[in-house]
Amino acid sequence: MLNYELVVIGGGPAGLAAAIEARKNGVQNILVLERDLELGGILQQCIHNGFGLHIFKEELTGPEYAQRFINELLEMDIEYKTDTMVLDISEIKTITAVNKQDGLIQISANAIILAMGCRERTRGAIRIPGTRPAGVFTAGTAQRFINIEGYMVGRRIVILGSGDIGLIMARRLTLEGAKVLAVAELMPYSSGLTRNIVQCLHDYDIPLLLSHTVTDIRGKDRVTGVTISKVDQNLKPIPGSEKEYQCDTLLLSVGLIPENELSLQANIKLDPRTGGPIVNESMETSVEGIFACGNVVHVHDLVDYVTEEAQKAGAGAADYIFEEITEKIPAVPIVPQEGVNYIIPQNIRIDNLNGFLDLMLRVTSVYRNAKICVRADEKTIKEVKRPHLSPGEMERVRLNSNIMKTIRPKTISLYIDGEKTQYAI
Amino acid sequence: MEKKRNMQSKELICTACPIGCRLTVFQDEKSENWFRVEGNSCKRGINYAIAEMTDPRRILTSTVKVTNSHYKRLPVRTREAIPKHLIFSCMNEINRIEVITPVRMGDILIDNIASSGIPLIASRNLE
Structure with missing residues (x-):
């Protein structure tokens, strides 16, 4: 049996960014497993431009966006296996995979990051x-x-x-x-x-x-x-x-469906609204030490947001490996209400928050002149104005961790206050 | 949408941000830029509309044939946006070339595609 501190399943944009971020946070012994012949995931076939506007402030094509992360991974000397199919993950973080070189392999990991992406309906x-x-x-x-x-x-x-x-x-x-x-x-x-x-x-x-x-x-x-x-x-x-x-x-x-057969094998709880694992503030799933990021969690419209989410998972996994996150404390649920379809993460452990917490959400219909409102228990604590909201565009609301630590709410909920409208196009 | 209402006006959807304002651009010799824009909710809408009327440009991405790699196609792009009316002339040139690997991201494959003054470059490494 092989042993790694961290195994990342999937070498697309989520897996690459998660592995790189984990290394930046001190994790030495990392393995990325990719089923395709090369790293980069679906970005390699998305040859059009428009990627990277948020992260690199320029318009890259899919392969260019992937290449930047592949280069970084190679420079960091992070180990990876392509043409390798993961067959099973267990709750105790043992991975069974197969490829032409090694045959059937078993890998034991301190932490796992799921980055398998999604597939098409x-x-x-x-x-x-x-x-x-x-x-x-x-x-x-x-x-x-x-x-x-x-x-x-x-x-x-x-x-x-x-x-x-x-x-x-x-x-x-x-x-x-x-x-x-x-x-x-x-x-x-x-x-x-x-x-x-x-x-x-x-x-x-x-x-x-x-x-x-x-x-x-x-x-x-x-x-x-x-x-x-x-x-x-x-x-x-x-x-x-x-x-x-x-x-x-x-x-x-x-439509796209998060690809979670492996998550189910590890008894990870899924959110019926997203089709992906329920995650907490560190992008950790319901199984301790197994993290998830990217389209396996929920389908994103911009790869930039996948990268950011993956960085959070990479940092979270590093914190877990170095025992810098508190595991067994109650989590505060984040509940979608009027006008909100889903929110990622679904729950947070307030003591593990640091700096800002970004909530990603999708609305249920098209709104104009709307506000995304955050309620802590019964009180509305934040309102973010948006001239336009649409189910097709993921929204982000940033919460301040210090405020959360002061209020210590039992539940947090998000709702939309605004006029539902006919469609822009 | 580029439906001509008459000779002097044109309808566009602004792509400067996700709101997608429906713009109407009128030819207007009295206004500063020769065009008057209606329906925009910010200044970027005016700039977008004038650019679309005077010099619409797009980045063109496609693939070219590769003969000696495990993949059959290399993704390519114009390094900068080219005039929109040259898109199909560029495609003709792109379809005529073949590339031999190794190729590095950013390598110039055609110096001056469709006489646009803009090069066609590889958008990934391919061994």
Whole structure:
């Protein structure tokens, strides 16, 4: 059995930043395990620009953003194994993994950081009727085919879902010579960034059909067409609104799911709202010494925030290894209320707070001229003005640890005070 | 959205921040910048609209063919934003080149793509 102070599962942006931060905090004996052939994770296929605006104050492409962290990891001489699949994690922090060099390996760790990311929802998850021909891809799979493997996925494309990956792929396919007929979105608003709607759809005159969905897929061996229908306020297709599109490819950009099979094996409690582990102020899960960060915890819209969260997990794991955090003390729950979908972290141990505590949250609908309000027990202690809030954009509220230590609330809750509105785009 | 209402005005969505103000830009010889902008809620909206009207630019990212690596494609980008109307001319040039590894992030692959004065660079290391 191999022994490490810290094992990081996943070598994408979260795993890289967590490992680097743990080393900066004094952890010597670190191992990063990555199932792909190289480090960098999904960033390697996200060749578009727009990464790093918050952290580096410049617009990098995905591979450039990843390369900076890979270089730092290599300079620090942090050990890693690529092409290595983790099969199991136990509650006592034993990891079983397999690769071609070492065969089956068992690793014992003082602390573990989970950074497995997320995966895409598929056709099965949204139950589109129709035949089952080739030519139905998730947007991320198509992205990998085109940007890494060098295969074009089709010529006439319909995209379902207007999340950022769907929008980015609409542009990418157009640049590579395909015709993107339409992007259909079930909701009356797009969950993608405004910038992507303008630069990926409007720049290329690609229609965005809000309140529409795909209701049929046709074709025997290959997709020959899809039907797009308008939906009503309850998101049900409206009979008579069907429109036929002749296409050879359907891309699905219909949401991401944190990838937590390993977390469940270690008996880690998940939050049904995020699909990821419940974490505390140090990004520690419900199992002592197992931390988590990035899209495995909740799906982020900016990699910059993944990096920041991973740094918190890396520092938290270091504190755990050096016994600088107090483990067995009651945690204060942070509860989402009116207008708030979820909050990360879900609970905090006030004695472990230091400096500032950032709460990450998503709202349930679009608001204008709103305030994000923080309530400690019965009293509202903080209000942050936001001219615009949308479920597609993660929000951050910063709390001062000293104030928390003075008030010592039993619960903290967040709610939105503002006017719900019709959608911006 | 670039729907022309008439010859003198154009509608845009501002991308300076996530609010996404709907802007209308009017050609107006009397105003300082030759354009008048409506619908913006801050000054950045005016700058955005004028840039979009006079010299819209975008960073272009794509991939080029690689022959001797475990991956088939190398991601590339224009080092700075290029004029929007040159995007497809740039793609033609990008599709014509092949790269032999090793390549370092930042290596120049085309000096002056589509006569834009801007180089095309590699956006990662590839062995």
